[in-house]
Amino acid sequence: MAASQAANLVEKAVGHSDNASVTTDVSNYAKGTYGEETGEKIKATVWQGKNSVEVVEMPKPRVVDEGDVIVKVTGSTICGSDLHLYHGVIPQLEKGDVLGHEFCGVVERVGPTVKNVKAGDRVVAAFPIACGECRNCQKKLTSACERTNENSITNAMYGKRTAGIFGYSHFTGGFAGGQAEYVRVPYGDVNLLQLPDDVPDEKGLYLSDVLATAYHCVVDTGVEKGDVVAIWGAGPIGQMAVEFSFSQGATRVILIDGGAGAWRLDYIKSKIPKLETVDFSNLPKGESITSQLKKIVPGGPDVALECAAGEYAKGWAHYFEILLGMETDTSEILNEMITSVRPFARIGITGVYAGYANHFNIGALMQTGIRLIGNGQAPVQKYWEHLLELIRQDEINPLDMVTHRVQLDDMAELYAAFERRQEGMQKVYVTTRFSHPPAAGSPELTKL
Structure with missing residues (x-):
């Protein structure tokens, strides 16, 4: 501020x-x-x-x-x-x-x-x-x-x-x-x-x-026929990204949310029954989003779409770094996405990121050939x-x-x-x- x-x-x-x-x-x-x-x-x-x-x-x-x-x-x-x-x-x-x-x-x-x-x-x-x-x-x-x-x-x-x-x-x-x-x-x-x-x-x-942003996220990241897509964020843009991913030929779409927004997973599934969901606030003991996705999709999804944003820190380190002005955005969701998808997968960022993020796992990005795509404002x-x-x-x-x-x-x-x-x-x-x-x-x- x-x-x-x-x-x-x-x-x-x-x-x-x-x-x-x-x-x-x-x-x-x-x-x-x-x-x-x-x-x-x-x-x-x-x-x-x-x-x-x-x-x-x-x-x-x-x-x-x-x-x-x-x-x-x-x-x-x-x-x-x-x-x-x-x-x-x-x-x-x-x-x-x-x-x-x-x-x-x-x-x-x-x-x-x-x-x-x-x-x-x-x-x-x-x-x-x-x-x-x-x-x-x-x-x-x-x-x-x-x-x-x-x-x-x-x-x-x-x-x-x-x-x-x-x-x-x-x-x-x-x-x-x-x-x-x-x-x-x-x-x-x-x-x-x-x-x-x-x-x-x-x-x-x-x-x-919202319609153009969700559509741009899907087509700019390159969702193709046969892809398995994971989407972080079950707000309206995430909801429409689910719909557009299926229309582009995705065989499976997995939507991730939790906490105060967990109810949205059931809401969207009621509109799109073939959707699969992961509630990050209700994971089995010792499990993470990455481990859950690897179990659901052997090898990991082909595409990950970020429809949440970078200001919501999960861990204390990022919480205090944002609070103290040491970063503007947390890299936690981005790191989850990088470690969750298969090698040479595609990641699209549509959630708003204002500036700088610490502790970004650039090694995993480079070593596994991930295509990181900033979708930009639609x-x-x-x-x-x-x-x-x-x-x-x-x-x-x-x-x-x-x-x-x-x-x-x-x-x-x-x-x-x-x-x-x-x-x-x-x-x-x-x-x-x-x-x-x-x-x-x-x-x-x-x-x-």
């Missing part, structure tokens, strides 16, 4: 890199001249400090750049990666920043150069903000856009550019997020997808992140038209993940419930005053 705030001071001292072709650091419409001076106020979820969020009022966003689109939000959600912000472990989050990187809504106003969307269109936003024109965007690697994040520390740490991301700190450009009633979408022609009438918001919303725009068609053809049903429908006013309680992995809460649909009535199959409204 202290390191995160220190990073803000360093960034201000060093200055931005001036590579962005869009106005960055519009993280709160009450700052500067980024909100409308008069007229209605909007509600938005803002970070107020470690483990603290509030729904506050602020000015309505306005068009800042010519390609901006102002979207009236009809649905948003909370993601496991939002908890990294909640905990204060993502660098350069500032008090008052608007959170949320997954949202859908209706276009209200467009900038003068916008051509693909118009007022009244139903749309979903991609969480990575792309320009559509740079070298990486031309290759559809939109999450590595070179022109939407001019943060100097990000570039220095990673040695390359990453795209801006909605609601995910100044480390990723400082863009206000979508857990709000309105949101400014830069480069709206690139970062918004129109939703057809036969796809309700409760399904279309999840094209913004290039949503590469996949979302294909995934939209899968939804329309009923080949995937995002509502299989959705267990709750709550109001924007309840975001503080929702973050707390998500933090404790409240039993029965998998994926949530967050409504605003502009939301449509619940679609068929959507959960009824719950008051938290």
Whole structure:
């Protein structure tokens, strides 16, 4: 937490890199001249400090750049990666920043150069903000856009550019997020997808992140016909990674979770009966995840997918090293994966890792020929038209993940419930005053 705030001071001292072709650091419409001076106020979820969020009022966003689109939000959600912000472990989050990187809504106003969307269109936003024109965007690697994040520390740490991301700190450009009633979408022609009438918001919303992230994890890691796949993390992305692994031809999929999240194993198995599960908090005495997987799959799985994240330390050494700022992420899950899979297997990392991890078993990686693949933030725009068609053809049903429908006013309680992995809460649909009535199959409204 202290390191995160220190990073803000360093960034201000060093200055931005001036590579962005869009106005960055519009993280709160009450700052500067980024909100409308008069007229209605909007509600938005803002970070107020470690483990603290509030729904506050602020000015309505306005068009800042010519390609901006102002979207009236009809649905948003909370993601496991939002908890990294909640905990204060993502660098350069500032008090008052608007959170949320997954949202859908209706276009209200467009900038003068916008051509693909118009007022009244139903749309979903991609969480990575792309320009559509740079070298990486031309290759559809939109999450590595070179022109939407001019943060100097990000570039220095990673040695390359990453795209801006909605609601995910100044480390990723400082863009206000979508857990709000309105949101400014830069480069709206690139970062918004129109939703057809036969796809309700409760399904279309999840094209913004979870569906594309899970699909990218599976195809980028190279799950093939006949593979045995092990997946760490039974949240919504892990759930969809199970489904996509089977659709890519995997013969067996084994899902690993435990502790407060162990209930999710049974939840997902009820949706996908052929799934196999391992509860790490209920292993036989003397057994480990590695030994269990070797018993279940002689020689070990062909593919391992990390859908959990690096901030959750299991052992005391990593717990204190993270606490003292000696590392940002634990290597424990990565080491489990390396020792669990067969030689020359493939490992994909989709769970968020911010920076550095100690005690990484690089020897086992090299000596056994493991292919370690950082999947990166998903290039949503590469996949979302294909995934939209899968939804329309009923080949995937995002509502299989959705267990709750709550109001924007309840975001503080929702973050707390998500933090404790409240039993029965998998994926949530967050409504605003502009939301449509619940679609068929959507959960009824719950008051938290």
